[in-house]
Amino acid sequence: KNEVEQSPQNLTAQEGEFITINCSYSVGISALHWLQQHPGGGIVSLFMLSSGKKKHGRLIATINIQEKHSSLHITASHPRDSAVYICAANQFYFGTGTSLTVIP
Amino acid sequence: SQTIHQWPATLVQPVGSPLSLECTVEGTSNPNLYWYRQAAGRGLQLLFYSVGIGQISSEVPQNLSASRPQDRQFILSSKKLLLSDSGFYLCAWSVLGTGVSGELFFGEGSRLTVL
Numbered sequence: 001k002n003e004v005e006q007s008p009q010n011l012t013a014q015e016g017e018f019i020t021i022n023c024s025y026s027v028g029i030s031a032l033h034w035l036q037q038h039p040g041g042g043i044v045s046l047f048m049l050s051s052g053k054k055k056h057g058r059l060i061a062t063i064n065i066q067e068k069h070s071s072l073h074i075t076a077s078h079p080r081d082s083a084v085y086i087c088a089a090n091q092f093y094f095g096t097g098t099s100l101t102v103i104p
Numbered sequence: 105s106q107t108i109h110q111w112p113a114t115l116v117q118p119v120g121s122p123l124s125l126e127c128t129v130e131g132t133s134n135p136n137l138y139w140y141r142q143a144a145g146r147g148l149q150l151l152f153y154s155v156g157i158g159q160i161s162s163e164v165p166q167n168l169s170a171s172r173p174q175d176r177q178f179i180l181s182s183k184k185l186l187l188s189d190s191g192f193y194l195c196a197w198s199v200l201g202t203g204v205s206g207e208l209f210f211g212e213g214s215r216l217t218v219l
Contacts, residue, residue, distance in 0.1 A: 045209065
């Protein structure tokens with residue numbers, strides 16, 4: 001069993017839809033990371049959180065420490081949001097990613 | 105501002121040949137440095153991390169080694185590549201002292217194909 005599990009693996013949405021990506025982890029953490037990987041391979045850090053909720057533009061990340069669960073929400077999705085979203089526990093354990101495609 | 109560069113971006117190597125991937129960080133001092141590998145269809149795997157010059161921690165026993173000859177330089181090497189070494193290699197840095205909580209900043213990646 002992987003230390004970090006993400007769902008769904010693949011997600012297709014219409015432009016404007018509200019999107020949720022889930023992440024469950026089984027290890028103790030100091031921080032939960034959400035990363036975005038573009039088709040060319042480059043990875044960008046979106047959020048790093050250890051409690052509560054963070055918001056950046058149309059992206060919202062939440063974490064429930066007791067349940068060892070985090071969610072990434074995208075409001076008013078846009079085709080440029082199409083990417084792979086990766087959850088990571090600390091800097092050591094990574095999920096396999098959620099591939100998001102937003103259709104115009 | 106801080107930047108991170110790694111090269112080469114793409115390489116195709118025969119089995120048994122050596123490997124050297126380089127990563128440099130600019131605009132910061134004493135960064136934590138990391139090498140990750142992303143195999144096809146799999147998540148990122150931490151290979152090595154370093155908190156200072158000459159200080160290397162290996163997370164996964166393998167055919168690879170890492171070195172940090174200068175504060176902002178991190179090198180991934182192999183003496184003899186295996187087919188299983190194929191993958192996408194990413195260098196990353198975080199601010200020293202942030203431990204496992206530090207935000208990660210990634211390089212552009214190096215895609216290695218071993219034939």
